Amino acid sequence: MSQQDYYKILGVAKNATDSEIKKAYRKLAMKYHPDHSKGEKNAEDMFKKVSEAYAVLSDKEKRKQYDTFGSADFHQRYSQEDIFRNADLGDILKEFGFGGKGMRFSFGGGSPFGGGGGPFGGYQRRQAPVKGSDLVYELPLTLQEVASGTSKTVSFQHQGRSENITVKIPPGMITGKKLRLAGKGEPSGYGGPAGDLFIQSQVSADPTFTSEEYDLHTTITIRLSESLLGTHVGIPTLEGKELSLKIPPGTRHKTRMRLAGHGLPKMKSHSKGDLYVTVSVDIPKKLTSEQKKIVQKLAATGM
Missing domain, CATH: 1.10.287.110 (DnaJ domain)
Structure with missing residues (x-):
């Protein structure tokens, strides 16, 4: 069953x-x-x-x-x-x-x-002896390490002694994904094989991006004039590059734009998630006298 x-x-x-x-x-x-x-x-x-x-x-x-x-x-x-x-x-x-x-x-x-x-x-058939209990080791990873993959040395207690092992972390190991190390868990109390050790990813907070599964999210701030007239802005990536994002005229505050295929790589796949950019329009709290005159002229035009 x-x-x-x-x-x-x-x-x-x-x-x-x-x-x-x-x-x-x-x-x-x-x-x-x-x-x-x-x-x-x-x-x-x-x-x-x-x-x-x-x-x-x-x-x-x-x-x-x-x-x-x-x-x-x-x-x-x-x-x-x-x-x-x-x-x-x-x-x-x-x-x-x-x-x-x-x-x-x-x-x-x-x-x-x-x-x-x-x-x-x-x-009624005889079954194999019970395995020992599995262990779970939570491994913190940065978004950059999730994007490119890395190697980590893990220290853990195994059968009463401290043990170090180097683990190759594949790209795309987002929060909750696990790697299995056979036989590195608890010994069996019934004469069976030892359990397994599972390395479970926990993605650390990043100052620029947040992540949801394989998608990335970030926020950019533009001026009011740029939201009205349109502009181009540079968007950083986890690989240290910069993407050019076109902001069309009339873009509203909190508009979300998608850059397809620029998110995190998916494990055991050649595809990637997406990068979502939220546009924040900076509304000035105080205008200079010149800016106020210009806005008044715009208001007079019906804008």
Whole structure:
């Protein structure tokens, strides 16, 4: 059942409380248990799915791992046996007369479908040992480093000792993107392989640009006369170059203009995001006598 969205299976939100998760499982278990829905197509398969979803989301540690690393990585570390180990669903099923209080969904126990050797007949094969816990190292990067890529030396604690490793950061590693270093996580307590170390990017604040995903944003200021008559302005780039941006006559305050393809590079792609320039028109708070006369003349023309 890998690659399953447990929240969708139970029909609950990702911030659902323990009681909401239990209530949702109780309702679906009653609906799909084969002893209750005899003859209903796919009922047994759905009962397996909702039971697996509940076994994970009702366990604080398993739910945390699932929420942090997603379905694919979760199922690399947890076998079906691990998922159902110590999952006590008997109290809920007892309400419907499907099993006793001591009924536990663990490998080697009884099956709710009358079989033995596991909670569900299709899950009786031996699984690989549980991996150790993964670690996440948050790495600060400047926008310039995200744009061009870089190499960083990372210091972290691994199996009780300090370890340094040089990591090549590819272009486009925006906030939240991760690199996986296999076997650099916590050792397994069950004889399995060590977990992995994930290097997660956190883009630092920049004095000129802000970023949203792969798009960049910046603001320029022009004079009132330039907004009326039009002008050309230079826009800096992360590469140290300057782009020429045409400001057409009549450009209003807070107009946003797009420079396509001048944002951040996208990981594993040849494309880039865009650069958005917000135009701020500087309205003088005080006019000289000459400026005031000129404005009065303009006002007389109906402007």
